[in-house]
Every structure is written in structure tokens, then in C-alpha cells.
Amino acid sequence: EALEMGWINGVVPDDQLEDEVTRWANELLKMSPRYLEIAKISSNVWWNQCRDAYLSGLGMLVQAIGSDDMIEGASAFMEKRKPQFPGRAQKSSD
Numbered sequence: 063e064a065l066e067m068g069w070i071n072g073v074v075p076d077d078q079l080e081d082e083v084t085r086w087a088n089e090l091l092k093m094s095p096r097y098l099e100i101a102k103i104s105s106n107v108w109w110n111q112c113r114d115a116y117l118s119g120l121g122m123l124v125q126a127i128g129s130d131d132m133i134e135g136a137s138a139f140m141e142k143r144k145p146q147f148p149g150r151a152q153k154s155s156d
Contacts, residue, residue, distance in 0.1 A: 064070045074082045090098065126132050130148050138145035 065073050072082065134147055135145050
């Protein structure tokens with residue numbers, strides 16, 4: 063299933079694993095060392111940015127969950143009314 067979904071490049075029986083790894087390694091040895099270095103650095107940069115963005119978003123979510131504003135916003139939504147956020151000046155038209 064992982065192969066069909068494109069998550070992995072191949073599936074081999076256990077007894078063929080070492081030969082398959084050797085085949086992949088030989089393919090890599092044919093490539094430009096500089097290209098492989100750049101590809102690895104680029105991949106690491108991308109993964110690090112994804113990780114950092116995820117952790118930043120998670121940190122914001124942790125701050126929001128259970129906050130007075132979140133509780134008021136959710137309550138107002140469920141009660142079909144405008145939220146009254148703590149610390150926010152109310153307009154006279156509200």
C-alpha cells in the first residue's frame with residue numbers, strides 16, 4: 063500500500079534486500095558528489111523548515127487551547143451570539 067501511495071520507492075523480499083541496497087548504492091556512486099551534497103543539504107533545509115513551522119504552529123495552538131478567548135469564541139459560536147472577548151473595548155453599536 064505504501065508503494066501504491068508513493069511513500070516508498072520499492073518493496074523487496076527479505077532475501078533480496080541486500081542486493082537491492084547494493085543496487086541503489088551503485089546508482090548513487092554514479093552521480094555527481096557535488097549534486098548529491100546539494101540535494102542532501104536542500105532536503106535537510108526543507109525538512110528543517112517544515113519541522114520549525116510545525117513546532118511554531120503547535121506552540122501557538124498550545125497557547126490558544128483553553129484560553130479565555132478560545133472559550134468565549136467557542137461559546138459564542140455555539141450560542142449564536144457575538145463574542146465578548148475579555149480586555150477588548152466594546153463599540154457602542156454592539
